[in-house]
Amino acid sequence: MSASRNLTPLLSTLLRRWPASAAAAAYAPALRSYATAAVAASAAGSSTQTASRRTVSLGLLSAGFAATCAFAAPTSSASADSSSGTTPESVLNKVRSTISQMPGMEWAAPTFHVVFVLGGPGSGKGTQCAKLVEEFGVVHLSAGDLLRAHVKSGTEDGNMVKAMIAEGKIVPSSVTIGLLKKAMLESGKTKFLIDGFPRNAENREAFEKEDGIDIHFVLFFDCPEKVMEKRILSRNEGRSDDNVKTIRKRFKVFIDQSMPVVNHYKGMGKVHWVNSNRDPEAVYAETRKLFENF
Ligand SMILES: Nc1ncnc2c1ncn2[C@@H]1O[C@H](COP(=O)(O)OP(=O)(O)O)[C@@H](O)[C@H]1O
Ligand SMILES: Nc1ccn([C@H]2C[C@H](O)[C@@H](COP(=O)(O)OP(=O)(O)O)O2)c(=O)n1
Incomplete structure (x- = not known):
């Protein structure tokens, strides 16, 4: 049949x-x-x-x-x-x-296949993800975009997220994972680029407890702070956190909290390191090769 x-x-x-x-x-x-x-x-x-x-x-x-x-x-x-x-x-x-x-x-629960896309603020995660979506038809879920959309709900929870983002702080996993899971289910698809998550040990540990998720690898975009800062300041997306004071706080959070996550996965041999301090096409030429078997 x-x-x-x-x-x-x-x-x-x-x-x-x-x-x-x-x-x-x-x-x-x-x-x-x-x-x-x-x-x-x-x-x-x-x-x-x-x-x-x-x-x-x-x-x-x-x-x-x-x-x-x-x-x-x-x-x-x-x-x-x-x-x-x-x-x-x-x-x-x-x-x-x-x-x-x-x-x-x-x-039978479905298996969701995931690539985490990490890198400092302004390293080019969103830019590269857009190209991967176009070529490979994967679903791009940006934790930051989901949180910013949640802010617009105007709920108490949304207001808490708004304040945390404006301060460059990391939102509790219960909120971010709820938004990610909802988006995954609603997509009706099984292959995801999860951009900007996990950003600290709490994010990582909570996500790893979820059933039915297969973490294939971590794509890490490596870029010097000076370059990232310059890019963010000319990003022009009207974001409340794209100002020098908050950018510096985000860099500190990135080094103190997000790099240990990258190093955790590095220890498991799961990180693909890509130099993103080049023009976007050169970065993509290297990045796309990692997805031929995803
Ligand atoms: N390789 C690159 N070279 C120069 N500018 C870039 C590059 N990649 C992205 N950008 C620009 O830098 C800014 C930040 O990129 P974005 O993809 O939003 O980074 P992230 O998602 O990591 O914060 C955007 O304005 C984008 O157009
Ligand atoms: N897992 C995440 C991802 C983002 N956030 C919050 C805190 C971050 O400074 C903002 C913006 O995240 P986003 O990934 O859009 O930021 P960058 O593109 O890296 O500059 O959202 C979070 O709390 N937890």
């Missing part, structure tokens, strides 16, 4: 169990791409069949995730929202228990 014939009825059953709300139309494109991901995941062998049991993988999980969001937050936007009590964990638990109750179904 083909993968699509296996999965389509299951998807319909799942959606029937979580009745569509008025907001379901907003989820239609996501559901379509998740259904496609389900078929692709199954065809690639990440969904296995035994004589009597079927294993459900990423696509179905993601379809369930989107359906649950539609069910749990019928009037809000197409994403899980911690302020309404819908967290990635609660959604996953709901999907997991529904799938487990379906006859002949077995739960």
Whole structure:
């Protein structure tokens, strides 16, 4: 039986169990791409069949995730929202228990494949990630961008993040990992560049406790402080932390807290060091080679 014939009825059953709300139309494109991901995941062998049991993988999980969001937050936007009590964990638990109750179904968590992209502020992480997305179709998740978007939520949590970023401090992992996991699940994809994370031991240790994540390697962009400072000061993105005083604090945090993370992974032989004090094309020519087998 083909993968699509296996999965389509299951998807319909799942959606029937979580009745569509008025907001379901907003989820239609996501559901379509998740259904496609389900078929692709199954065809690639990440969904296995035994004589009597079927294993459900990423696509179905993601379809369930989107359906649950539609069910749990019928009037809000197409994403899980911690302020309404819908967290990635609660959604996953709901999907997991529904799938487990379906006859002949077995739960299997997807594996997310991750490359951490690290380097000082202004070393060129975002610039290189954009090129990798274009060539390799990986998903780029910038911890800094996710945190800045969270600030816009105007919640108490968002205000705390705003104050920490303005001071160049590192936000607690509970917030950053929650945002990363939500973005990973919502993408419906499995390969990620995680840019600007983990930035300290607390980030790293908390992330390593998460299930189903395979850390392939760490891409480290090495650039002198003077060069990074000059780049940041001409970045012009209107960021509250791109001023000389905060930049200096961020450099100190980078040396004191982020370099030990890089050295931790270096000790495990997992760091690819790239000199980013060259023009962006020269940096990319070296960087892209690391992704040919990712
Ligand atoms: N190799 C490079 N040479 C010169 N300028 C660069 C290079 N890479 C990035 N930039 C510029 O420097 C600034 C910081 O780069 P960015 O990618 O935002 O760094 P990061 O994400 O590490 O903070 C941006 O304005 C970017 O256009
Ligand atoms: N894992 C992370 C990543 C970023 N942050 C906060 C603190 C950082 O100074 C800001 C900006 O991060 P971002 O990666 O966008 O910054 P740079 O591009 O490296 O200058 O966000 C954090 O608290 N935890």
